[in-house]
Amino acid sequence: xxxxxxTRIIERDALDWLVRVNDPDFDQxxxxxxxxxxxxxxxxxxxxLAEAEGDAVEALKTAPARTLPTMRAGRGFVLPRRAVIAxxxxxxxxxxxxxxxxxxxxxxxxxxxxxxxxxxxxADGSQVVxxxxxxxxxxxxxxxxxSLEAGRALFEVEHDDARPFLVAVGDTTLTDLGTVFDxxxxxxxxxxxxxxxxxxxxxxxxxxxxxxxDSVVSSLRGLERGSVAPEDxxxxxxxxxxxxxxxxxxVAQDLGRALNRPVTVAPGLADRRFSGSLTTTAPTAxxxxxxxxxLGVTITEAGExxxxxxxxxx
Amino acid sequence: xxxxxxxxxxGLEAVFxxxxxxxxxxxxxxxxxxxxxxxxxxxxxxIGNADGPVxxxxxxxxxxxxxxxxxxRRGARRTAARDAAWASPANLPEDAVEPADAExxxxxxxxxxxxEARLAAVGDPAAAIFRRHRIDGVxxxxxxxxxxxxxxxxxxxLRKVYAxxxxxxxxxx
Numbered sequence: 001x002x003x004x005x006x007t008r009i010i011e012r013d014a015l016d017w018l019v020r021v022n023d024p025d026f027d028q029x030x031x032x033x034x035x036x037x038x039x040x041x042x043x044x045x046x047x048x049l050a051e052a053e054g055d056a057v058e059a060l061k062t063a064p065a066r067t068l069p070t071m072r073a074g075r076g077f078v079l080p081r082r083a084v085i086a087x088x089x090x091x092x093x094x095x096x097x098x099x100x101x102x103x104x105x106x107x108x109x110x111x112x113x114x115x116x117x118x119x120x121x122x123a124d125g126s127q128v129v130x131x132x133x134x135x136x137x138x139x140x141x142x143x144x145x146x147s148l149e150a151g152r153a154l155f156e157v158e159h160d161d162a163r164p165f166l167v168a169v170g171d172t173t174l175t176d177l178g179t180v181f182d183x184x185x186x187x188x189x190x191x192x193x194x195x196x197x198x199x200x201x202x203x204x205x206x207x208x209x210x211x212x213x214d215s216v217v218s219s220l221r222g223l224e225r226g227s228v229a230p231e232d233x234x235x236x237x238x239x240x241x242x243x244x245x246x247x248x249x250x251v252a253q254d255l256g257r258a259l260n261r262p263v264t265v266a267p268g269l270a271d272r273r274f275s276g277s278l279t280t281t282a283p284t285a286x287x288x289x290x291x292x293x294x295l296g297v298t299i300t301e302a303g304e305x306x307x308x309x310x311x312x313x314x
Numbered sequence: 315x316x317x318x319x320x321x322x323x324x325g326l327e328a329v330f331x332x333x334x335x336x337x338x339x340x341x342x343x344x345x346x347x348x349x350x351x352x353x354x355x356x357x358x359x360x361i362g363n364a365d366g367p368v369x370x371x372x373x374x375x376x377x378x379x380x381x382x383x384x385x386x387r388r389g390a391r392r393t394a395a396r397d398a399a400w401a402s403p404a405n406l407p408e409d410a411v412e413p414a415d416a417e418x419x420x421x422x423x424x425x426x427x428x429x430e431a432r433l434a435a436v437g438d439p440a441a442a443i444f445r446r447h448r449i450d451g452v453x454x455x456x457x458x459x460x461x462x463x464x465x466x467x468x469x470x471x472l473r474k475v476y477a478x479x480x481x482x483x484x485x486x487x
Contacts, residue, residue: 019472024451033343043345049480051388056479057348057448
């Protein structure tokens with residue numbers, strides 16, 4: 001674009017100065033002023049860059065996700081929800097690298113809309129894939145502790161003996177022992193399935209260690225171990241739900257999140273077990289009859305929600 | 315100008331009064347020209363809002379003068395750009411009573427998205443370092459400790475982000 005070599009050199013010098021001047025510790029004001037005064041183009045180019053950089057920083061400061069209260073108020077916020085979430089996730093991925101700089105708790109909230117999936121990379125390299133309608137809180141001061149408030153998430157944790165990765169799910173605490181694992185927050189507890197490595201699960205007085213292919217449901221009844229095909233642990237990422245001898249109340253909660261409608265279970269069915277899998281991306285009209293067939297139930301509509309009931313005699 | 319004890323805001327005002335002629339000279343040298351006195355007046359108004367004690371008042375005031383000069387330049391450029399847009403009939407908004415707020419918000423959202431995209435393109439750790447530095451105001455020395463890097467590496471990362479944000483060629487240095 002015909003820019004002269006001189007201009008390019010001045011730009012390079014100006015950029016060097018700008019990086020240094022912007023440091024709060026900068027104290028070479030005399031030297032900087034001397035450079036600025038040495039040539040009229042120095043000041044012109046320096047300020048052009050400084051102004052543009054100032055604009056960029058100001059724009060960044062408008063990001064709503066940088067403060068948690070605004071995020072929580074996200075539903076009523078002027079920005080499209082998607083933008084808020086995207087900004088939150090973007091900032092989060094960077095944000096977790098900042099741990100330890102402040103004495104105050106620095107909570108972060110990540111939320112996905114129903115039907116939306118997000119992958120977040122934490123500062124330590126660990127990855128979290130959030131399913132729809134999922135809420136995860138983190139604290140910048142404690143990079144390896146997260147809390148799953150709602151929904152479902154798949155963790156691929158970079159193991160560190162010195163700093164275990166902890167996931168709080170209600171009253172249950174998970175400690176990774178080097179791992180890929182899936183966690184679902186349930187109405188009265190949590191479900192954990194492990195595809196690689198191992199996870200220690202603490203729920204009050206009960207404790208167990210899960211290895212690949214193990215799963216557990218933690219609830220008021222204590223810990224109930226089960227098993228899972230390791231390759232099914234993250235199948236929900238592709239829109240496929242898989243269950244192996246799962247209690248119907250738990251199946252209903254998975255369905256509720258996947259279909260974005262409340263799914264309840266008639267008392268008579270609550271403890272029935274189900275094994276099988278289902279693709280959740282089919283059109284809704286078709287979905288209902290497929291579900292009835294698959295689960296062996298009758299589905300009645302209750303407002304927005306679906307209720308699973310024992311199959312009626314034909 | 316080192317090793318002075320933390321000076322409360324009232325003391326900062328005393329330092330300001332003492333330094334005022336020097337601050338005006340500085341503002342002028344920075345390019346404020348005839349506006350130098352106004353710039354320093356801006357600083358005077360702002361130090362009333364200083365929260366908490368200041369460790370090095372001279373350095374603090376110089377930084378404030380610099381920021382005030384920069385803010386004035388940015389404000390003047392924005393005004394000029396806006397006037398230019400309004401002076402041209404083709405750019406008149408179709409519905410002139412449309413709330414300016416919504417438009418401003420939209421522009422802010424777009425600006426944010428553009429900056430975020432460039433940061434994402436540069437990637438971490440450079441982008442994370444930049445945010446810590448420019449949003450949270452952490453010094454480069456402290457960033458070096460936080461990120462476990464040498465000071466020159468921190469500077470190199472920052473330079474990379476600046477170059478991306480400012481459309482300059484990568485790293486010619």
